[in-house]
Amino acid sequence: MIKVKAPGKLYIAGEYAVVETGYPSIIVALDQFVTVEISRSKSYGSIVSKQYREDSVYWRRRGDQMILDNRDNTFNYIISAIQLTEEYAQSLGRQMELYDLRINSDLDSPNGKKYGLGSSAAVTVATVKALCQFYNLPLTKSKLFKLSAIAHLDVQGNGSLGDIAASVYGGWIAYRSFDRSWLMAARMQEDLISLVNKPWPHLKITQLTPPDGLKLIIGWTGSPASTSHLVDKVAVQKSNQHETYTHFLAESKACLDELIDGFKNGSLSVIKEGIARNREILQHLAAFTKVPIETPILKKMCDIAVDHAAAAKSSGAGGGDCGIVVADKDTDVDSMIAHWQENGIQQLALKVHPVIDLDKE
Template sequence: MTYSSYRVKVPGKLMIAGEYAVLEPNQPAVVLAVDRYVSAYIEPDNQNELSLPQLGLKTITWETCDEQVQFSSSDSRLRFIQNSILVVNQWLQENSIAIRPFRLTIKSELDDPVTGQKYGLGSSAAVVVAVISAMLSLYGDEEKAPALDHIFKLSAIAHLRTQTNGSGADIAAAVYGGWLGYTSYKPDWVLKNIEQGEKLTTLLEKQWPLLSIRPLVAPSLLQLAVGWTKEAVSTGPMIKRVQDYRICHEEGYSEFLKDSSRSVIGIINSFESNDCSSAISFLKQNRAALMNLGESAGLPIETAKLKALCTFAEEYGSGKSSGAGGGDCGIAFLKEEAHIRELLEAWKAADISPLKVNISKKGVSVTEYNCEPSLKEWPACLHQEQIRETWNHKENISV
């Protein structure tokens, strides 16, 4: 028997500049999609079944009851997937599309394969985009790929329903790929529309206030290096502490926003003018803005390892933490490719692991296969490159 199946591939992200500030209205950020991926495999089945083998979660089933998705496991790590399925189900019902059971398997390259520690490459956003894209592909028109804007907005809604905040920059990188200049939508506006009963179909067609996503091209001479501190951090508590500082220190927070905006706009302008030296300089200024915020708020944005990462980077160019800080990854901008090896060796000596990542020019992509046997009968395929040889490639759809 032949089974229709889709593989969805979604890149991770690196926040380049504008962290924390991008959560505020009209505050720009630069984000990059990288070639570490979350992949989702989906096919019709007799019952709803989910597998995340890298998390030790296999054969998770679910039922849809009273417009809620009830998993057979209460594992909190499933909340993003749960809300992603819920959002797509609502969209399907609005469009009079029958909901049918399916099997979904997810694997990720965004964590360390040995320890399982996350790198800080936006795993939750990538998983949400992968699940939503997979479901839209399975239920959608075979001749027409899902619209990127729709994938982005449905993913943003699912993410908001899960944690009620976030800028959406990591979602944008996962959906559109490449270098992006990004300004966030207003989460309160989105949530208010949903609470007032706005149909998702209508919300997808609306212009979201303040949202701006624009592709960028890095200066031709710019070199990017990425280092992993091996120190994991939870973003939520870091954001909460910054929000507390914002409430109690309005003047200091306002100054941080001004400094962040100047430096990020400087990076964007340097990209548009192909000015590598200015990009390096403005990245250094963005680091300074974050360091001042951390010092004022008593927040460890730069750990000892991140400080070492940046100090070594500044011998050749500039460096800064990526994302919330407090661990995870840092980045460096360099002008000379010859200096990269020297920088990476200095990082290794400081117990900082260089990450081999490159730009992912494409965002989410969907490949349709005819699969025999089914995913359910062939789970081992998902962990091996031979999956490409086992499956008869029918069509590649770039979305």
């Protein structure tokens, strides 16, 4: 039996801008996982997951027509990962086999609420990784990222794929997204092997080392949010207010470039200033798009952290889910968490998952 795992993630900075080709972000992998086990089967194959067997299905109207939205149904990412990896395996001459796939996730709360830790990305990466081992396919981090990114994009259709990168590489990463229009065109013209082996335009993934003394603290609002739906809303507004949106992109890039330099130079003060600045930039984005990125409870979470000499902001698409705090020796963490609890905010006791060695995972 083969058993693999992929960690969840949280965005530290650069949200929304990162969906645009080449714009930077910082993401961290966390020590909560999706685990996939795979074993040969004789009569028929199975996919079993206690978390995803009763996943929600969302739909909307297009005129009188019902349109299903499968982007928040994790099971669809599992199927997409299987189909894409088997296409890759067949192109490398492997014979298809029957197998049982068992999936277990730590990335949601015990009562089934999503923390916003990238469960769809982690389950995609873990499924691709397990099947590559099962079919004995040559695998590097770059190939695992590209296979998982294609499979994930086939379902979600938008997003930066930074959560895929975090699940593949581990640790802290600086991530710049590739040109997804190029990928869509290239898939029509090139075979999967050459696509996985070649460089992707603008894609850049760099491991970062946090400075000594940096404490990452995660607060959860208890209110799940849909990343894909929030990204859709911003996409609608950016075409209506192109000049303002372009200014947002420039501000985000300048902020993230400084933040990444802060990591490279080991400057905790620069990192804290960058987190505070990125929060302001996202607040401006929320104001002109009318997208509720920093909800009242996320604002409360961040304001409490700032009152305790830390830097804080929403994480990911916002609208609920988690916020992140960058603290140092001057932060009274116990007092901050106590004030959180008084306001219905829960600390998630998560740690950064170290840089991943594919041979040991």
